[in-house]
Amino acid sequence: MMNNLKQIEEIRKFNRFYANVLGKIDQEIYQQPYPLAEARVLSELHAQKGATASEIREKLGLDRGYISRMLQKFEDSELIFKQQSADDKRRILLGLTEKGEEIHQQLVKNANLGVSKMVAALSERDLLKLTAAMETIESLLQAQQVPDKIIIRPYGPGDAGYIAHLHGTLYGNTHQFSHDFEFYVVKGLAEFMADPSGGQLWIAEVNGVVAGSIAIAKAGDHTAQLRWFIMDEEFQGLGIGKILMETAIDFCREQGYQHVFLWTVNILEAARYLYSKYGFKLIEQKMNTDWTADELTEERWDLELEPIKALSAERDVQD
Known part of the structure; x- marks a missing residue:
């Protein structure tokens, strides 16, 4: 471990820098009435059509009571619908309503605009280098994170x-x-x-x-x-x-x-x-x-x- 101390410190330094950059973007994009946690749930409901509340909660690591209140808020606002699973009557599946999809798409648009501002000063070549570096980071870390079944x-x-x-x-x-x-x-x-x-x-x-x-x-x-x-x-x-x-x-x-x-x-x-x-x-x-x-x-x-x-x-x- 001590032999890798310099590399570890570099990773931590990058993490602090990147968290600060994304934090500023998040503050601009995810304001009320849909802060970051709610935007993440809406995004998962869009990506995982027919997911249950438990599946969303486990994937995002959210508190049971917190996500319960959040989903109730979404339902009251007519952003989500619930339906019984045809395969298992005990499973309640969630999905975005048309209104919910519109909100999700607006959040995606805002996020894209925020990232566009961040990279606006980069040349096309530098932008390709940036995304390639990100893909490298993602692939290397994902290889170490095989989920337990x-x-x-x-x-x-x-x-x-x-x-x-x-x-x-x-x-x-x-x-x-x-x-x-x-x-x-x-x-x-x-x-x-x-x-x-x-x-x-x-x-x-x-x-x-x-x-x-x-x-x-x-x-x-x-x-x-x-x-x-x-x-x-x-x-x-x-x-x-x-x-x-x-x-x-x-x-x-x-x-x-x-x-x-x-x-x-x-x-x-x-x-x-x-x-x-x-x-x-x-x-x-x-x-x-x-x-x-x-x-x-x-x-x-x-x-x-x-x-x-x-x-x-x-x-x-x-x-």
Whole structure:
């Protein structure tokens, strides 16, 4: 790394320069009522005809609540329309109305004018050199950014054993959990596989490799337990944990569960943060001396689910 320090500093210098140049253009083009983030969404809706809100949100890296409010604004302004997918009735597809297309084309025109001003002083030869350099930058960096293929699927043969192995190795190596903890996981998985009715175990794969899991097990007529939520450390940071959580919670709503609970331990700060983010509340604590040499605090977190009908309006926007 130190051998490349000069090149790295040059890249950072260029990045600051280019961000400043484009920032000035953006300030001139993307003014109210369509600032940059909204213009990007309109552009994606133009390019991806029939995309869902989730697809747009994931591609642009926008907050769920922010894009929900934005799409509602577009709908109120008659810039977008929504229609049910013919292949999957649960998918709500978005598109630009005629008015929305007109707004998009005006934004494109403004952007082109802004860039034209930036390069007006360049000769034709210099302009070709500039675009060639940009194409080189794009091709070199894209070659290093092959997107990970992430899928979430129901468990299959061998998956339960691997999930038990992942629990044993991850908790053993990272937190010095004993074999008693692995036995606890294996026993629970075996009981679930013997009677999985009312529940499901999902596997997350990245480029065909198992990266983690989550499960819902029936605990009562209207109550479910979230179990075996784990991520291989190699694949953390890809947003898979959020996808697994949303998959599990959506399943609970579809099954008519009104209440979901889980047990965790106080040392798992990242997991506890995610539970809190999705509305789980800490309601019970107890001491555990079975799994580690030091005493642990087990925690029960509970989530009350709204009926699925009460969320239909919000899902129309988000999905």
